[in-house]
Amino acid sequence: xxxxxxxxxxxxxxxxxxxxxxxxxxxxxxxxxxxxxxxxxxxxxxxxxxxxxxxxxxxxxxxxxxxxxxxxxxxxxxxxxxxxxxxxxxxxxxxxxxxxxxxxxxxxxxxxxxxxxxxxxxxxxxxxxxxxxxxxxxxxxxxxxxxxxxxxxxxxxxxxxxxxxxxxxxxxxxxxxxxxxxxxxxxxxxxxxxxxxxxxxxxxxxxxxxxxxxxxxxxxxxxxxxxxxxxxxxxxxxxxxxxxxxxxxxxxxxxxxxxxxxxxxxxxxxxxxxxxxxxxxxxxxxxxxxxxxxxxxxxxxxxxxxxxxxxxxxxxxxxxxxx
Amino acid sequence: xxxxxxxxxxxxxxxxxxxxxxxxxxxxxxxxxxxxxxxxxxxxxxxxxxxxxxxxxxxxxxxxxxxxxxxxxxxxxxxxxxxxxxxxxxxxxxxxxxxxxxxxxxxxxxxxxxxxxxxxxxxxxxxxxxxxxxxxxxxxxxxxxxxxxxxxxxxxxxxxxxxxxxxxxxxxxxxxxxxxxxxxxxxxxxxxxxxxxxxxxxxxxxxxxxxxxxxxxxxxxxxxxxxxxxxxxxxxxxxxxxxxxxxxxxxxxxxxxxxxxxxxxxxxxxxxxxxxxxxxxxxxxxxxxxxxxxxxxxxxxxxxxxxxxxxxxxxxxxxxxxxxxxxxxxxxxxxxxxxxxxxxxxxxxxxxxxxxxxxxxxxxxxxxxxxxxxxxxxxxxxxxxxxxxxxxxxxxxxxxxxxxxxxxxxxxxxxxxxxxxxxxxxxxxxxxxxxxxxxxxxxxxxxxxxxxxxxxxxxxxxxxxxxxxxxxxxxxxxxxxxxxxxxxxxxxx
Numbered sequence: 001x002x003x004x005x006x007x008x009x010x011x012x013x014x015x016x017x018x019x020x021x022x023x024x025x026x027x028x029x030x031x032x033x034x035x036x037x038x039x040x041x042x043x044x045x046x047x048x049x050x051x052x053x054x055x056x057x058x059x060x061x062x063x064x065x066x067x068x069x070x071x072x073x074x075x076x077x078x079x080x081x082x083x084x085x086x087x088x089x090x091x092x093x094x095x096x097x098x099x100x101x102x103x104x105x106x107x108x109x110x111x112x113x114x115x116x117x118x119x120x121x122x123x124x125x126x127x128x129x130x131x132x133x134x135x136x137x138x139x140x141x142x143x144x145x146x147x148x149x150x151x152x153x154x155x156x157x158x159x160x161x162x163x164x165x166x167x168x169x170x171x172x173x174x175x176x177x178x179x180x181x182x183x184x185x186x187x188x189x190x191x192x193x194x195x196x197x198x199x200x201x202x203x204x205x206x207x208x209x210x211x212x213x214x215x216x217x218x219x220x221x222x223x224x225x226x227x228x229x230x231x232x233x234x235x236x237x238x239x240x241x242x243x244x245x246x247x248x249x250x251x252x253x254x255x256x257x258x259x260x261x262x263x264x265x266x267x268x269x270x271x272x273x274x275x276x277x278x279x280x281x282x283x284x285x286x287x288x289x290x291x292x293x294x295x296x297x298x299x300x301x302x303x304x305x306x307x308x309x310x311x312x313x314x315x316x317x318x319x320x321x322x323x
Numbered sequence: 324x325x326x327x328x329x330x331x332x333x334x335x336x337x338x339x340x341x342x343x344x345x346x347x348x349x350x351x352x353x354x355x356x357x358x359x360x361x362x363x364x365x366x367x368x369x370x371x372x373x374x375x376x377x378x379x380x381x382x383x384x385x386x387x388x389x390x391x392x393x394x395x396x397x398x399x400x401x402x403x404x405x406x407x408x409x410x411x412x413x414x415x416x417x418x419x420x421x422x423x424x425x426x427x428x429x430x431x432x433x434x435x436x437x438x439x440x441x442x443x444x445x446x447x448x449x450x451x452x453x454x455x456x457x458x459x460x461x462x463x464x465x466x467x468x469x470x471x472x473x474x475x476x477x478x479x480x481x482x483x484x485x486x487x488x489x490x491x492x493x494x495x496x497x498x499x500x501x502x503x504x505x506x507x508x509x510x511x512x513x514x515x516x517x518x519x520x521x522x523x524x525x526x527x528x529x530x531x532x533x534x535x536x537x538x539x540x541x542x543x544x545x546x547x548x549x550x551x552x553x554x555x556x557x558x559x560x561x562x563x564x565x566x567x568x569x570x571x572x573x574x575x576x577x578x579x580x581x582x583x584x585x586x587x588x589x590x591x592x593x594x595x596x597x598x599x600x601x602x603x604x605x606x607x608x609x610x611x612x613x614x615x616x617x618x619x620x621x622x623x624x625x626x627x628x629x630x631x632x633x634x635x636x637x638x639x640x641x642x643x644x645x646x647x648x649x650x651x652x653x654x655x656x657x658x659x660x661x662x663x664x665x666x667x668x669x670x671x672x673x674x675x676x677x678x679x680x681x682x683x684x685x686x687x688x689x690x691x692x693x694x695x696x697x698x699x700x701x702x703x704x705x706x707x708x709x710x711x712x713x714x715x716x717x718x719x720x721x722x723x724x725x726x727x728x729x730x731x732x733x734x735x736x737x738x739x740x741x742x743x744x745x746x747x748x749x750x751x752x753x754x755x756x757x758x759x760x761x762x763x764x765x766x767x768x769x770x771x772x773x774x775x776x777x778x779x780x781x782x783x784x785x786x787x788x789x790x791x792x793x794x795x796x797x798x799x800x801x802x803x804x805x806x807x808x809x810x811x812x813x814x815x816x
Contacts, residue, residue: 129599129621222786229760229783236756240749249622251548251633251737253745254539256436258397268390272383279379305397 003062007055014051014079017044022104049083056080065127068140071306077141079109081148085227105151135245142238143263147298149231150270154298156224157291160217164285221284224291225277232270239263262301269294376454385448392444396435399427408433437543449536452529460526467522472512473767473778481767481778483789489802490775495768498798504766513768521761521783528759531751538744544569546739554640554731558583561630565736575738577628580614581607587637587732589692597691600637602732629738636733639668639689642710643727646672651726656689666690674700674721685718692728764788773802 021044055076059067067073082105242260247253254260273294276287375381400407408424417423431438478484492513496506504515549564562578585603592598599620606615606627619625625632639656646652656668673684683700697705697716705718710728717723762783769776777796781788 127598129597132599133622135622219786226784226786233756233760237753240753244746244749247742248624249633250635251624251631251735253742256396256401261393261397265390265393268386272386275379275383275386 003058006058007062010051010055010058011076014048014055017048017051021045021048045083045086049080049087052076052080052083065132066137068136068144069127069131074140074144075109075112077144078148079105081145082109082152084145085149085152105155130249133245133249135241135248139238139241139245142234142241146231146234146236146238147302149227149234150266150294150298151231153224153226153228153231154291154295156220156227157288158295160220160224160288161285161292163213163217163220164288217284221288224288228270228273228291228294232267232274235263235267235270239267259301259305262297262305266294266297266301269297373454373458376451377458379455382448382451382455385444385451388444389441389448392435392441395432396441399432399435401433401435403433405433445536449533452533452536456526456529456533460529463522463526467519467763470507470514470516470765472507472509472514473769475769475771475776478767478769478776478778482780482785483792484776484778485792485796487775487777487796487799487801489773490799491802492768492770492775494799495775495777495796498795499766502795504764511770513766513770515766515768516764518761518763518781520758522763524755524759524761527751527755531748531755534748534751535745538741538746538748540741541571541744542568542739542741545571545573545741546737547572547574548735548737550635550733550735552636552638552731552733553582553584555584555587555729561736565738575629577630579609580627580630582632582734583607584732585616587730589637589730591691591693595693600634600732602634602734604632629740631737631739633735633737634732635735638666638731638733639692639728640731641729642670642687642689642695642725643729644672644687645724645726647722653729654687659688672723674719685721685723687725689728692730695725695728697723697725762788764791766792775799 021041024041024044056067059073059076068077239260242263243253246255246260269290273287273290276282276290400411405424405428408427412418412422412424412427414423414425427433430440432440435441492508492511496508496513496515499506499515502517504517506513506515546568547565548568549566551559551564553559558581560578561580561582562574565574565578583605585605587600587602589597589601590599601618601620603618604616604625605613608614615625615627617625619632619634621634624634638658641656642654643651644654652672654670654672656670658666659669660667667688667690669686669688671684671686673682675683685700685705686698686702688696688698692710694707694709696707697718699705699718706716708714708716708725710725713724713726715722715724760783762781764779764781764784766777766779768778777792779788779792784791
């Protein structure tokens, strides 16, 4: 009884904190840059991280198994992964606009999980025999971490596309303006010149606003690349550990189960992304398009397949009941 | 060590041939024009095929095609009878205006993952992988190992460059070593690099993928599989239940082993749900000697002689009952409703004349081996009994004792020669994918009098590199002229 109330409290605390964080971010971006608010929102996400960790640990102790056995628990784990991804660059003292992406993502995930749509799977349940294995921890946690990182990275790419498209609509000049920036530390200038060969680029008119916008785009591009690379590693390990587990449990390391197949499709789409980045002409906007497609594919893989409720991964299935 | 020409050459080749910054695939030399016709065309064929296959846009298209086919394979229901597709994709009302059952059946989309279209695309992707690894990535090994010192113009032209007016090369070298770089000093020049493995790792990724594909092909063509439901107490011979999967399947000596199910039982949670299934198996060889005895459960299979036996299913085989102290009667149980792990079995003990058309009797239903629910001749609920309690129940004047519920274990048996290869490929893939996250950073420096010119670049971590460089250079001590001693002030750039 204690555990379930504790769970309840922690869920609601984390939900409220993330809502506050999002509000402060909106204020910072739309109204005015208040550094103190920014700092407090950073600390807010750290507190959310600890709350969700507490939530997961409580569930673990209460049910006796690692809290990853159904869709609800995997959603909580997903919001935990989001807050984890936020914290890592924070401790490396990097400038962090990941939190603008992570905050709303975490809140949507958390909100959906705790909403009335999924009440029937809130309770901790027992593990069916097929899930009683050590591989459960490794496989599912790697997959969820991979999803979280890939979602962040592809959202950053979506943001990049939005800004790039808006920029090109505003500055529709055809003059070929060469930039002459000497002795610069930042790699962005060189990329700015390369940008002209990009598909969506229409050669822009040089102005300070445009320059900073390009810098921002380069930053987004770089961060999206690094986060997606990290997510790709997690996804690879997750898929492969799932295959080994399947071989131990069901005798076949790959049985073209819908969830497996869609995870493989996600893997292929992001490896297409990584390959488009090797070509200098395709870097930037084109790879961002691929990453945005990847965003949709991840949701199909994670949710869409579960809605069907068939196949070996039916533990995650649910029916949307309106309560 | 090298002259001015060398840096440009190694760098240009690096730009052209490295896995990280490929802009144009390395073009093989064209065949000499004197041998153009006939034999010459044939001789140039492998080279041209290689160059076509290692084209990056083609590879991306292939990957995209594989993904699209797989997606289609999940949308179209697999493995159904042709009639199903006639109904679902009728000709007079085609999906999207053109997609009828003809598309599905001729292209093999009903068995997508073994259809020629899909396997052909996969084979093409494999060929591209091989070609790409050979033409583009293996040269990277040679090129990336080549490095050279640069002169000051080239250094200043790097992506990141800086100048320290009063610093010494040796101090920089020490700091770089402390930061994990491998440093080479010659005279006034310095070259340092870090993370070279990150440049080679993509080759490893491609090779691991090829290994997985090879192992998967072996699995598909050389394995045996089969499944069997064995009531407790009975035997089966392994070779009888296995069927080959492809043309490379060859049976082995252990196929003659006989498996005896000593006992099948289940563990339950307090709530009554099943927590685990267990089968106690004994293996006997041709001479009847017991070679192995093990209890298997879900996630813990039995391995013997290359054969693996998995616990995958279960059912209720029979109920042993005594009626009025007569018997015991073995009543076979029939499945009434199967919903994954939730099953319902029933059986019927006739009362009176068993051959009359409207025979009545006592019905017994069971969901698992734990408890049996009994109903009287009118179909009314009579009671629940646990098989091991041996408590009698009185139904319509008959004394019924449920002695035992006999379960059957559902076993899947497999032999797969490709598994070790596939596992090796998996391990290599995981490792090399992790390593390719590393960024290959290179730093050059030149001591020009008291000035130190530094330049550097990296292939992946482009955003963090300037900050890292700034942090390192901040640590280089400034050489101050007075009192001829080096002060370890932090350099204010």
